[in-house]
Amino acid sequence: MRVPEERLRAYSNLRRDFSEEEYINLQPIQRGGVLTEEARRAILEFGDGYSVCDWCPPKTARLDMITDPPIKQFYEDLATFLGMGVARVVTRCREAKFIAFRMLSQEGDTVVLDSLAHYSSYIAAELAGLMVKEVPNSGPPEYRIDVAAYASKIEEVKAKTGKLPAAVLLTHVDYMYGNVADAKAVGKIANDYNIPFILNCAYSAGVMPIDGKELGADVIVSSGHKSWAASAPTGILALGASLSERILSKSSIEGDLSKRRFAAKELALLGCTVMGAPMVTLMASFPAVVKRVEGWEEEVQKARFLVDELERIEGVRQVGIRPKEHTLTHMETEPFFRISESHKRRGYFLYDELRSRKIVGIQPGLTKHFKFNTYGLSWDQVRYVRDAFHDIAKKYQLKIK
Amino acid sequence: MSLSREIKEVINNMLSADQVLRETAPQHLMNGEEEKRFLDAVSKAEDSLRKIRGMAGMQR
Numbered sequence: 527m528r529v530p531e532e533r534l535r536a537y538s539n540l541r542r543d544f545s546e547e548e549y550i551n552l553q554p555i556q557r558g559g560v561l562t563e564e565a566r567r568a569i570l571e572f573g574d575g576y577s578v579c580d581w582c583p584p585k586t587a588r589l590d591m592i593t594d595p596p597i598k599q600f601y602e603d604l605a606t607f608l609g610m611g612v613a614r615v616v617t618r619c620r621e622a623k624f625i626a627f628r629m630l631s632q633e634g635d636t637v638v639l640d641s642l643a644h645y646s647s648y649i650a651a652e653l654a655g656l657m658v659k660e661v662p663n664s665g666p667p668e669y670r671i672d673v674a675a676y677a678s679k680i681e682e683v684k685a686k687t688g689k690l691p692a693a694v695l696l697t698h699v700d701y702m703y704g705n706v707a708d709a710k711a712v713g714k715i716a717n718d719y720n721i722p723f724i725l726n727c728a729y730s731a732g733v734m735p736i737d738g739k740e741l742g743a744d745v746i747v748s749s750g751h752k753s754w755a756a757s758a759p760t761g762i763l764a765l766g767a768s769l770s771e772r773i774l775s776k777s778s779i780e781g782d783l784s785k786r787r788f789a790a791k792e793l794a795l796l797g798c799t800v801m802g803a804p805m806v807t808l809m810a811s812f813p814a815v816v817k818r819v820e821g822w823e824e825e826v827q828k829a830r831f832l833v834d835e836l837e838r839i840e841g842v843r844q845v846g847i848r849p850k851e852h853t854l855t856h857m858e859t860e861p862f863f864r865i866s867e868s869h870k871r872r873g874y875f876l877y878d879e880l881r882s883r884k885i886v887g888i889q890p891g892l893t894k895h896f897k898f899n900t901y902g903l904s905w906d907q908v909r910y911v912r913d914a915f916h917d918i919a920k921k922y923q924l925k926i927k
Numbered sequence: 928m929s930l931s932r933e934i935k936e937v938i939n940n941m942l943s944a945d946q947v948l949r950e951t952a953p954q955h956l957m958n959g960e961e962e963k964r965f966l967d968a969v970s971k972a973e974d975s976l977r978k979i980r981g982m983a984g985m986q987r
Contacts, residue, residue, distance in 0.1 A: 547948040563946040567939050884953030904950060 544886045550907050552887035554701070554854050557901035558733045558753035561807060565755055568810035573803045586790050589798040589805075590614065600809045604764065607816060608727075608746050609737035611767035612774065614792075615750070615760060615808060616799045619728045620646035622747035622763035623695070625794045627654035629773040630722050631692035636683045638691045640671045640707065642700035647726065656692065659683050667845050669703045671696075673711045680719055693722045693745075698736075699729035702897075703846030704854030706730070713742020722769060728752050729854060731762065732815050733901055734822040744769050750804065755811035757804045828908045829853040829900050835912040840925040845895070853901040863894040865922045876918070883914040930982050936975040943968035 544551055546560055572578060572595070581594040590601050605613035616622050623646065627637060633655035639647055641660045651658050659679050664670040676694060683691045694716040699706050709725055716723035725743040727736055732753035738746045743766070750760025765773055774795070777788040791797040800808075833844045833855060841861040844850070862876050869875040877890040888896045900908055919926055928936070947965040951957055957965060 547945060547952055549953055560949075563942055566942050566946075570935055570938060906956075907952070910954070 548884065550885045550887075550903065550911060552885065552898035552900070552911065554704075554887075554897045554899040555752055556887065557853065557899040557903075558729070558755070559749075559751040559758070560755060560902055561757065562755045562811040562814045564810040564814065565757070565807035568806040569757070569803050572806040575802055577802050578805055579801060588790055588792070589801065595806060595809065597805065597809070600812065603812070604762065607812075608731060608748075608762075608764045609739040609741075610743070610746055610764035612770040613762065613764040614774070614795060614799065615805060616763050616795065617759040618646075618761040619726065619747050619749035619752070620644075620650050620761070622745075622761045623647055623724065623726065624650035624653055625763060626722075626724050626745045626747065626773060627651055627656055627693060629775070629794050630769070631656055635689065635692035636687060637693045637695055638676060638679045638683065639695040640697050640700070642669065642671060642702060642705070642707075643695065643697045643726070644701050644728070647695060647697065659691065667843075668847050669700075669705060669845070670847055671700075671705070671707045673708045673715075676712050676715045677719075680715070680721065690719060690721055693724050695724040695726060697726045697728075698731075699727075699852050699854065701729065701854070703856045704729070704850065704852040704897075704899075705847045706851040709741040709743065716744075717742050729852065733819065733825070733853070735819045738764060738766065745773070750808045754808055754815055756808035760800055760804045760808045825853050825901055826850060828903065828905065829855055832898075832900055832908055832912055833857075836915055838927045839915065839919045840927060854897065854899045856895065856897050858895045859893060861919070861924045865924075866893040879918045879921070880914060883917070885911060885914055928978075930979065933975050933979050933982065937972045937979070940968045940972035940975065944972070 578592060578595055578597065581592060583591050589597060591598055593599070601613050605611055616625065627650055631654060634657070636657040636659050637651050638659045638661060641663050648658060659682060661675045661679050662672050664672065680691055680694070694712065696707055696709055696712045698709050713723050722744040723742060724745040724747065725738065725741060727746050728749040729752065730736055731746060731748040736746065745766070746762070746764040748754070748762040750756035750762060751758035754760065754762070774792045777791045777793045780787050829850045829852070833850055836842050836857060837844065839861060842857060842859050845856050845858055866873045866875055871878055873891040873893045876893050877888060880886065880888055888898060916926055944965050947957065947961050948955060951961060
């Protein structure tokens, strides 16, 4: 079937409206994935489909065995960086969670997870045939995960099913409030029960220092496009030595006619995973990522600064744990909501005002509350954002303390 | 260096200039160090362009 020319024209000269060169982008999920210069250069070299496979070793044809480009070394260094034994790159953090759930459980088992977990944690559990048992949070205004309740939830599962949960999952930093949960405490509980502990570091590994061994994590999952200055799709699956053989077990299937076997292939990864551009961006940014996590405290200082400055607008307040321990921030902004009620653009006025000042990433239409992320912005850029919000507040006669 | 590699040098150097724009968006008020990085990258790209014209036999 032919696709009409006028439809095909839609795919030519693709351009992004909000380039990093023109706008300050506060989108919570995008800040940690902004590419380094090295990663952008790497795309030029390795953008073609199977470009990283030029030197795939014929005897062990597997992505993690490729030494040019140095994928094999990268996996080793990635594991070291995270304080884990083995690392693999998969397509997304959610896939890493699914792989861990699937390989650590039997159908009908239960996973205990925090009540601020991302939806993909639930869906990964569902696809793996698992039930979920949620650990509560404190509710407004802190929404702090009650990490001690992991023990009681494990007991509840045991009492109800007669079995311990197949795994425990904690979202290290949640997507909604940017709270940093006490992973070490959960790791200890899981370890006491001898249950595998999966730590979802989608918003933490790659931007802040993470030592899986110190935190007692058996599995660390993360997102390259969210926090490792890499193109999508890139997920990270890092394993403690004790679980690596179980999770990365090899294929054993055999063709009934051909008798073909694929014993070198890692079953749960379905063989090779991320080839080409996304993989090389992750690798090319890695030296910068290793370095940038050392500057985490300053990144947090920038977030706290902006929170303090926004809270000078009367009626504006940050929700979640205070003071901020992460750059993903959730604000309640009732005064902007009041303006929206009589504004001709309604809730879109704030987006319009920010966009006219070359700031994007606050969800269009939201004024009562919104999220942002300051990660990777310079102090000048953070002050520019502060000035923009104050300017908008003054324009609409809001009080600034 | 091959013609193709020289073309990539142009693009890579312009990416270096572009990186400065990213770091100074949206106003692009560059400090001394940023301005130097930007201009150095543009100069290197210009050098590569001159080489490309020569290599391609198109030099006037």
